[in-house]
Amino acid sequence: MLSPARMMRLSAVVLEKDALPALRRLGELGAVELIRSEAGPDTAPLPPPDTAAYIARCSGLQARAAELRKALDLPRSFGPRTADQYTGRKFIVQVGEPKGRGESSSSGPGAADLNTGRKFAIKVGEPKGPGKPAGMTFEAAEAGLDAWEGRTAGLLKRRRELRTRLGGVSAVIEQVSGYRDADIPTDQAGISPYLRFVIGSLPAANMEALERSLSEDVLLSPLPERNGRRPLIVMASAASGQGLDKVLKEAGFQPAELPVSSGGTLAGLYEENRREEETVSAEIRRADSAVQALAEEAAGPLAEIESAAGSELSLHEARGYFLRTEAAALLTGWVPAEYADGILESLKTLTGGRCAVSAVAPLKTEEKNVPVLLRPHRLLRPFVALVEAYGLPKYGELEPTLFAAVSWVLMFGMMFGDAGQGAVLALAGLFVMRSNRPENTRRLGTMLFYAGLSGMVFGAVYGSYFGLPALRKYALWRDPLEGDMMVLMLAAVKAGIAMISLGMILNIVNRFRRGDALGGVFDKFGVSGLVFYWGSLYIFARYAALQAGGLLKWAVPAFIVLPVFCWAAKEPIQYFLDRRSGHAGESEGLGVAAAQSLVEAFEAVFLYLANTISFVRLAAYAVSHAALMMAAFMMAAEMKRLCGGSAVAGVLVVIFGNAVALVLEGTVAAVQALRLEYYEFFGKFFTGGGRAFKPFSLISEKV
Numbered sequence: 001m002l003s004p005a006r007m008m009r010l011s012a013v014v015l016e017k018d019a020l021p022a023l024r025r026l027g028e029l030g031a032v033e034l035i036r037s038e039a040g041p042d043t044a045p046l047p048p049p050d051t052a053a054y055i056a057r058c059s060g061l062q063a064r065a066a067e068l069r070k071a072l073d074l075p076r077s078f079g080p081r082t083a084d085q086y087t088g089r090k091f092i093v094q095v096g097e098p099k100g101r102g103e104s105s106s107s108g109p110g111a112a113d114l115n116t117g118r119k120f121a122i123k124v125g126e127p128k129g130p131g132k133p134a135g136m137t138f139e140a141a142e143a144g145l146d147a148w149e150g151r152t153a154g155l156l157k158r159r160r161e162l163r164t165r166l167g168g169v170s171a172v173i174e175q176v177s178g179y180r181d182a183d184i185p186t187d188q189a190g191i192s193p194y195l196r197f198v199i200g201s202l203p204a205a206n207m208e209a210l211e212r213s214l215s216e217d218v219l220l221s222p223l224p225e226r227n228g229r230r231p232l233i234v235m236a237s238a239a240s241g242q243g244l245d246k247v248l249k250e251a252g253f254q255p256a257e258l259p260v261s262s263g264g265t266l267a268g269l270y271e272e273n274r275r276e277e278e279t280v281s282a283e284i285r286r287a288d289s290a291v292q293a294l295a296e297e298a299a300g301p302l303a304e305i306e307s308a309a310g311s312e313l314s315l316h317e318a319r320g321y322f323l324r325t326e327a328a329a330l331l332t333g334w335v336p337a338e339y340a341d342g343i344l345e346s347l348k349t350l351t352g353g354r355c356a357v358s359a360v361a362p363l364k365t366e367e368k369n370v371p372v373l374l375r376p377h378r379l380l381r382p383f384v385a386l387v388e389a390y391g392l393p394k395y396g397e398l399e400p401t402l403f404a405a406v407s408w409v410l411m412f413g414m415m416f417g418d419a420g421q422g423a424v425l426a427l428a429g430l431f432v433m434r435s436n437r438p439e440n441t442r443r444l445g446t447m448l449f450y451a452g453l454s455g456m457v458f459g460a461v462y463g464s465y466f467g468l469p470a471l472r473k474y475a476l477w478r479d480p481l482e483g484d485m486m487v488l489m490l491a492a493v494k495a496g497i498a499m500i501s502l503g504m505i506l507n508i509v510n511r512f513r514r515g516d517a518l519g520g521v522f523d524k525f526g527v528s529g530l531v532f533y534w535g536s537l538y539i540f541a542r543y544a545a546l547q548a549g550g551l552l553k554w555a556v557p558a559f560i561v562l563p564v565f566c567w568a569a570k571e572p573i574q575y576f577l578d579r580r581s582g583h584a585g586e587s588e589g590l591g592v593a594a595a596q597s598l599v600e601a602f603e604a605v606f607l608y609l610a611n612t613i614s615f616v617r618l619a620a621y622a623v624s625h626a627a628l629m630m631a632a633f634m635m636a637a638e639m640k641r642l643c644g645g646s647a648v649a650g651v652l653v654v655i656f657g658n659a660v661a662l663v664l665e666g667t668v669a670a671v672q673a674l675r676l677e678y679y680e681f682f683g684k685f686f687t688g689g690g691r692a693f694k695p696f697s698l699i700s701e702k703v
Contacts, residue, residue: 002398002399002402003396003397003398003399004372004373004374004375004393004395004396004397004399004690005336005337005338005373005374005375005693006336006337006338006361007334007335007336007337007362007370007371007373007395007693008334008335008336008337008340008359008360008361008362009035009332009333009334009359009360009361009362009366010032010331010332010333010334010335010340010343010344010357010358010359011330011331011332011357011358011359011360012330012331012332012347012355012356012357013328013329013330013331013355013356013357014328014329014331014347014351014354014355015327015328015329015351015354015355016324016327016328016329018350018351018354018355019319019322019329019331020315020319021350021351022331022347022350022351022355023315023318023319023322023331024315024698025346025347025350026331026333026343026347026696027311027314027315027318027696027697027698027699028698028699029343029346030695030696030697030698030699031335031336031339031343031695032333032334032335032343032695032696033333033334033335033371033693033694033695033696034318034321034331034332034333034696035321035332035333035334036320036321037321037323037330037332039323043323043330044323044324044325044328044329044330045324045325046323046324046325046326047323047324048319048320048321048322048323048324049319049320049322049324051316051317051319051320054312054316055313055316055317058138058309058310058312058313058316059313061138061141061142061145061305061309062306062309062310062313064145064149065145065302065305065306065309066306068145068148068149068152068298068302069302069306071152071156072152072291072294072295072298072302073291073292073295074295074298074299074302136304136305136307136308137308138308138309138312140308141304141305141308141309141312144301144304144305145302145305148298148301148302148305151294152291152294152298155287155290155291155294156291158287159284159287159288159291162280162283162284162287163284165280166277166280166281166284169273169276169277169280170277172259172269172273173270173273173274173277175256175257175259176259176266176269176270176273177226177270195235195236195237195238196235196236196237196238196240196244197233197234197235198233198234198235198236198244198248198253198255199232199233199234199255199256199266200231200232200234200248200253200254200255200256201226201229201230201231201232201253201254201256202229202230202232202248202251202252202253202254203228203229203230203252204225204228204229204230206251206252207222207230207232209251210247210248210251210253213247213250213251214244214247217236217237217240218234218235218236218240218244219234219235219236220232220233220234221233221234221235231256232253234248311698314696314697314698315698318696321333333696334370334371334693335359336373336693337359337361340359341359343359344357344358344359362395364515367394367395367396367514368394368395369691370395370396371395371690371691371692371693371694372392372393372394372395372690372691372692372693373692373693374387374392374399374401375399376399376401376402377402380401380402380405381443381446382443382444382446382447382450383401383404383405383408383447384401385440385443385444385447386401386404386405386408386674386677387399387400387401387404390678390682390686390688391686391687391688391689391690392688392689392690392691392692393686393687393688393690394514394687394689394690395690396513396514397510397513397514397686397690398506398509398510398513398685400506400682400685400686403502403506403681404677404681404682405450407499407673407677407681408673408674408677409450409451409453409454410454410495411495411618411669411672411673411676411677412451412454412455412669412670412673413451413453413454413455413456413457413458414458414492414495414618414619414622415617415618415621415622415625415665415668415669415672415673416451416454416455416458416621416625416665416666416669417455417458417459417461417462417464417480417622417625417626418455418459418462418464418465418466418467418625418629418661419455419456419459419460419464419465420459420464420465420466420467420468420658421455421459421466421658421661421662421666422451422452422453422454422455422456422457422458422459423452423456424452424662425448425449425451425452425455425662425666426448426449426451426452426453426455426456427452428445428448428452429445429446429447429448429449429450429451429452430445430449431445432444432445432448433445433446433449451666451670458622460475460476461475461476461477462475462477462478462479462480462622462626463475463476463477463478463479464479464626464629466629466654466658467626467629467630467632467633467654467657467658467661469633479626480619480622480623480625480626481623481626481627481630485619485623488619488622488623489616489619489620491619492615492616492617492618492619492622493612493613493615493616495615495618496611496612496614496615496616496618496676496680497537497612497615499615499676499680499681500533500608500611500612500680500681500684501530501533501534502681503525503680503681503682503683503684503685504525504526504529504530504533504684504685505530506684506685506686507523507525507526507684507685508520508525508526508527508530510685511523511526518570518573518574518577519570521566522566522567522569522570522573523567523570524567524600524601524604524607525684525685528562528563528566528567529563529567529604529608531558531559531562531563532559532560532563532564532604532608533608534559535555535558535559535560535563536559536560536608538555538559539552539555539556539559539560564601564604564605567597567600567601567604568594568597568598568601569597570597570600571593571594571596571597571600572590572593572594572597574593575589575590575593611679611680614676614679614680615676615680617672617676618676621665621668621669621672624665625661625665625669628657628660628661628664628665629657629658629661631657632653632654632656632657632658632660632661633654633657635653635657636649636650636651636653636654636657637650639652639653
């Protein structure tokens with residue numbers, strides 16, 4: 001739990017004919033991150049096969065299936081499962097018949113399912129259980145998609161035609177709807193050679209001006225206003241000509257482009273198209289029902305086709321990791337150590353022993369390339385997000401999730417100490433945890449639940465229950481605003497000293513685990529830093545006693561001067577060590593190294609002081625929270641007085657004050673705790689340069 005999962009380098013040499021089955025098996029187990037190696041004398045002479053054409057074929061099948069699914073209005077129900085690097089949840093691979101739920105055979109545990117909490121068994125030769133990939137072959141998927149496209153093509157085409165037809169009918173109705181009460185011909189052939197009809201619309205505000213400007217022999221037939229314009233039919237003599245056109249144009253008149261129906265009228269055209277609209281709409285509803293029925297029938301097969309295409313695509317993309325000889329293929333990858341034996345046994349059984357497989361611990365020289373798989377306890381899993389936001393630890397370093405979780409929760413509670421408000425946060429977090437929401441959201445709910453519990457504990461210590469003054473007497477200690485405030489600040493500083501010291505201890509452990517003895521001793525956060533920090537604190541706390549006993553002249557050189565000298569000497573010593581080992585060319589020279597050490601030593605002296613004082617904010621925000629609640633009750637008392645002794649107004653003010661404290665103070669406490677976590681704690685030991693473990697997986701599940 002305090003270190004990432006131990007990794008092993010898996011190597012497998014299989015016959016060319018067994019390469020794809022072996023790769024498929026690894027994809028089914030989903031616990032090996034493939035390594036892309038270069039062809040050469042230390043690996044294999046031939047590069048991976050060219051699978052570009054097959055990959056394009058798989059991608060084309062995926063695109064066709066997605067297009068058909070979209071046409072059938074089907075959501076994407078299946079997809080490739082991506083690995084969760086931070087859970088440690090697993091299944092068990094058994095060689096032989098499964099013995100029961102979660103029970104492994106004598107061969108030991110096998111591969112890890114990094115995504116689900118379900119436990120199931122896999123019998124070598126035939127995958128079983130929830131993680132089984134789609135059983136459809138790629139050729140069957142292609143044939144199946146062809147069949148479904150053939151079944152749906154005619155129906156989908158008919159529905160498209162109906163929708164296009166409905167659009168045309170609706171457009172005609174929209175055009176003539178303003179003139180649906182006008183029983184006049186739509187074509188000029190049915191009009192008298194002595195009369196002229198002009199049909200269109202103009203801005204409603206211009207209607208009166210137009211009436212005044214027209215001569216008496218012009219007849220206007222205005223229709224009901226629509227969208228700020230007034231539909232209009234103008235009847236005039238055939239000789240009106242350009243004069244009428246000029247007057248209409250000046251009034252903003254726009255002629256209507258109406259469909260022509262030989263021998264028909266506008267009213268008749270409107271009714272005809274309205275009836276056709278009803279008929280086409282009914283046909284579309286029947287077509288939609290038929291498409292929906294077909295979609296329900298096709299949902300499962302299409303999902304299986306997409307899953308098969310996706311698995312085949314992933315498989316042949318991963319085939320590009322295989323180096324080759326004329327008759328064999330080499331596969332390498334990283335696998336969690338606890339599952340290596342099971343995977344090796346699975347490959348041996350699959351190939352009938354026609355393989356050479358091994359799993360070895362990574363060399364020191366390649367540890368920087370080893371992926372990181374965090375395996376925290378399930379109670380700590382939500383806090384992995386805090387670590388991930390900063391970065392992943394390098395392989396072999398301590399895993400900080402436990403320390404991050406405990407320190408963040410405690411710091412939040414110290415700043416947000418109210419039992420009542422903490423209970424509200426805990427209940428809200430519990431509700432989110434139990435809700436049917438995405439996993440990341442539920443994890444945030446878990447963090448909120450723990451933060452609420454911490455707020456309840458510190459609230460009991462402070463005697464704060466929704467800030468009610470009458471309950472302060474039940475405090476396990478006292479309210480932050482009462483008594484000597486320096487005591488609370490001193491407690492915050494002591495908490496900071498503990499966290500800073502823990503960060504340095506973790507850094508020392510990490511340095512020595514990586515074989516960096518020089519850094520473990522001479523680094524500003526190494527042994528010399530620990531001596532400086534604790535020694536400075538001791539001198540500060542016992543200055544008078546040390547001075548009276550004559551020990552100050554020895555304490556200052558031992559606890560302050562010597563550690564600072566070690567910091568200043570670190571880079572020059574490293575320079576000479578590099579020269580001795582033949583790596584001096586990688587450094588920038590002794591002068592640069594010495595200058596860098598001096599600057600870092602000068603910076604470190606002030607950094608310790610600033611980091612320690614920074615933790616005073618734990619006390620400051622606790623006081624701020626208590627002051628906010630006190631202000632809420634003072635405002636409530638004043639509001640009660642202004643309202644003639646009415647208690648309702650005061651209660652509303654108290655409720656509002658608690659709501660503000662919940663949102664504002666809760667957010668501030670969470671952010672400040674995270675800030676102290678990253679800058680004052682993580683900065684001592686955590687570089688965050690690790691790379692996430694990303695196993696190759698063909699497993700699909702509902703998304």
